[in-house]
Amino acid sequence: MNAQVHSFAGSPSPEGGSGISVRDATVTYRNGHTALHDATFHIPTGTITALVGMNGSGKSTLFKAIMGFVRTSKGSISVLGQTVEAALKKNLVAYVPQSEDVDWNFPVLVEDVVMMGRYGYMGMMRRARSVDHDAVSSALARVGMSDFRKRQIGELSGGQKKRVFLARALAQDGRVILLDEPFTGVDVKTEDAIITLLRALRDEGRVMLVSTHNLGSVPEFCDRTVLLNRTVLAYGTTVETFTQANLERTFGGVLRHFVLNGADGGKPHPVGFISDDERPLVLYDDEQDARDPAKGAGGRT
Ligand SMILES: Nc1ncnc2c1ncn2[C@@H]1O[C@H](COP(=O)(O)OP(=O)(O)OP(=O)(O)O)[C@@H](O)[C@H]1O
Numbered sequence: 001m002n003a004q005v006h007s008f009a010g011s012p013s014p015e016g017g018s019g020i021s022v023r024d025a026t027v028t029y030r031n032g033h034t035a036l037h038d039a040t041f042h043i044p045t046g047t048i049t050a051l052v053g054m055n056g057s058g059k060s061t062l063f064k065a066i067m068g069f070v071r072t073s074k075g076s077i078s079v080l081g082q083t084v085e086a087a088l089k090k091n092l093v094a095y096v097p098q099s100e101d102v103d104w105n106f107p108v109l110v111e112d113v114v115m116m117g118r119y120g121y122m123g124m125m126r127r128a129r130s131v132d133h134d135a136v137s138s139a140l141a142r143v144g145m146s147d148f149r150k151r152q153i154g155e156l157s158g159g160q161k162k163r164v165f166l167a168r169a170l171a172q173d174g175r176v177i178l179l180d181e182p183f184t185g186v187d188v189k190t191e192d193a194i195i196t197l198l199r200a201l202r203d204e205g206r207v208m209l210v211s212t213h214n215l216g217s218v219p220e221f222c223d224r225t226v227l228l229n230r231t232v233l234a235y236g237t238t239v240e241t242f243t244q245a246n247l248e249r250t251f252g253g254v255l256r257h258f259v260l261n262g263a264d265g266g267k268p269h270p271v272g273f274i275s276d277d278e279r280p281l282v283l284y285d286d287e288q289d290a291r292d293p294a295k296g297a298g299g300r301t
Pocket of ligand 1: 033057058
């Protein structure tokens with residue numbers, strides 16, 4: 001099968017800009033496990049980049065390293081031209097966690113979760129000023145969750161919780177936003193809303209790095225892709241990087257891959273599916289095209 005993957009992401013991503021630069025980064029945990037070794041890639045500003053790899057390939061570890069939560073034993077990471085420590089101090093990096101990483105029994109209101117995004121701008125007493133309250137209100141409005149601000153976070157649906165954590169990142173005004181599997185457990189409508197928001201944030205010149213197992217969504221909205229398996233196997237524009245050969249290298253035997261004889265206009269039509277999760281990537285051999293089956297031909301615009 002000689003399929004190539006085309007990107008449906010809007011305008012081509014701008015080259016240059018300081019973005020995120022990772023050079024030969026190695027992270028070894030205290031138990032001696034090296035989760036990431038010699039990882040190198042660059043992402044310019046004003047882009048959305050997919051971070052793709054199987055379970056345990058080091059995606060969350062890379063996020064933690066970019067946030068300064070784990071140290072690199074080798075190599076360097078720069079965020080908007082600054083060290084990780086400087087970026088952390090300036091609240092430049094916002095993080096939207098995986099749902100499993102959050103204790104939903106913790107009794108806290110939606111507006112309090114979003115206010116956490118403002119902590120870095122407050123003094124020791126964490127006294128919110130009007131600018132902080134305004135930032136929370138506008139972030140909640142932007143994700144369509146204003147009506148839920150007085151609700152306990154644990155009472156919300158999975159998709160609503162994701163929106164609240166996105167609002168926290170917006171309230172922080174992070175120039176770099178790391179999203180850990182934002183589409184897991186959300187319906188297609190919420191996924192659409194998140195993608196629309198990410199595109200708007202890209203147009204504001206922010207950098208988004210999105211870990212995802214939904215391979216079908218990647219060509220649709222990610223300008224760039226980083227493929228990971230304990231090191232960076234490939235990185236670059238999605239058009240050049242998100243190829244069948246690279247995906248097979250990334251997932252090996254773990255990837256589900258089917259070739260079907262579909263029918264298109266009455267003609268038999270070979271179709272390939274590559275899936276790491278519930279939304280597969282669809283490859284149309286003769287059109288050299290990739291489509292999202294949930295959205296029909298041509299994907300979303
Ligand atoms: N605190 C830790 N101490 C020791 N090992 C860890 C720690 N955190 C993660 N690991 C290990 O490092 C490897 C990479 O884990 P990581 O969470 O970065 O993977 P991931 O790509 O995010 O996986 P998933 O897709 O399942 O979320 C795994 O083998 C994991 O067991």
